Amino acid sequence: MSNSSIPGVRAETSVTTAAQPLDAPVALGQARSVGEVLAQSQVEDVIAELDRDLVGLAPVKARIRDIAALLVIDKLRINLGLVSESPSLHMNFVGNPGTGKTSVAMRMAQILHRLGYVRKGHLVAVTRDDLVGQYIGHTAPKTKEVLKKAMGGVLFIDEAYYLYRPENERDYGQEAIEILLQVMENQRDDLVVILAGYKDRMDTFFESNPGMSSRVAHHLDFPDYSVDELVQISQKMLTQQNYVFAPDADAVFQRYLGLRVQQPHFANARSVRNALDRARLRQASRLFADRDRQLSVDDLRTLTASDFAASRVFHQADVRSDE
């Protein structure tokens, strides 16, 4: 500092620069340890939020933690002059219905934006119809429009295997796939593509499109929820909608779930939501019957055991056990 050369100004500034106060954050460009980088980025908040809001889904959380760790280490590398490419982030979500593929894809756009890997963080969710045209020459502009809208964010293609229909030669899905492949490779920094679908059909899709398979770096499995996890999910859903279980309703619902998971067409979280909606209907009917009763907050909020016990799942079980 050359202030001391100005007449009348004493060199006071030199005193303050001698000792850094202990709690001053290290500049991000000077960080040398993981803690210093974490103190100045949103990474820990993102991970904590994820742990809190998503029940189960261990492989998904583990992968996101890895991506976040890579981000932090990349920053430290940049500080020491080691520059590397940003990683390929295209993902594939496979799992049974109702396991949270679409919900996680929505959050992924937000997460990647907060981690700094995508620029704008918006999500464009499409299915086959938004990419494939009905006549020759229709597909390419349609797909390109969708891709342009998604740039800077995440493109989520639900039921991606419908793009490929080998049995119909007048199908233009292959063209859409070609355009996707090109953009996924050449504009990796501008766009993240997330495919989603059921495991067996996605496997067939990737086998017939090796180009797609090699561009997707992260294959995430969405396992079925356990009964405990489903109970947790139901608690979250109820709290969100201002309902509570009556003390005995808890156990009845758990029994219900134990029976329901063994029945066909079980769609994990979606089935739980349907069950809770049916319980709400039964509660409404029960309260509706009594015209003159003044209803309190507790009356309106509580789902009792009878609201769940009326389910035919229990009746079917009884019938079977009679045989």
Added chain:
Amino acid sequence: MMTNQGNRLTQGQFSYLPELTDKQISAQIEYALGKNWALGVEYTDDPHPRNTYWEMYGNPMFDLKDASAILTEVNACRKTFPNHYIRVTAFDATQGVESVQMSYIVNRPKTEPGFGLTRQEIGGRQIQYTVHSYATDKPEGERY
């Protein structure tokens, strides 16, 4: 007396600077997106300064959020019309403004023939002046 060597068209913003690189164009597009302006791409081969309305290359991109998508459009226009003047405009739609806020040329023909001064003598030996572009001596499509 030549003040504009090479007849570079100096219409719009940044026209006295060297050609904008793709990175610089991206930065300008990001600025316009940050202000919620709608970006459009226009082209023409008639360089006269009174030619305000150029041909539009597609609709204004109200729904695109990212500069890389818009740059793709610009580059597609450059590939389709490599020898035309191409400009990027940013339109501010807020009430009371409703006008173009930014407009800069991103592509030029390789040689620009420039302008000449036309004098027309009218009654009473008065002279009326106008500017005439040498490019328009040739028909459209054959100018550059």
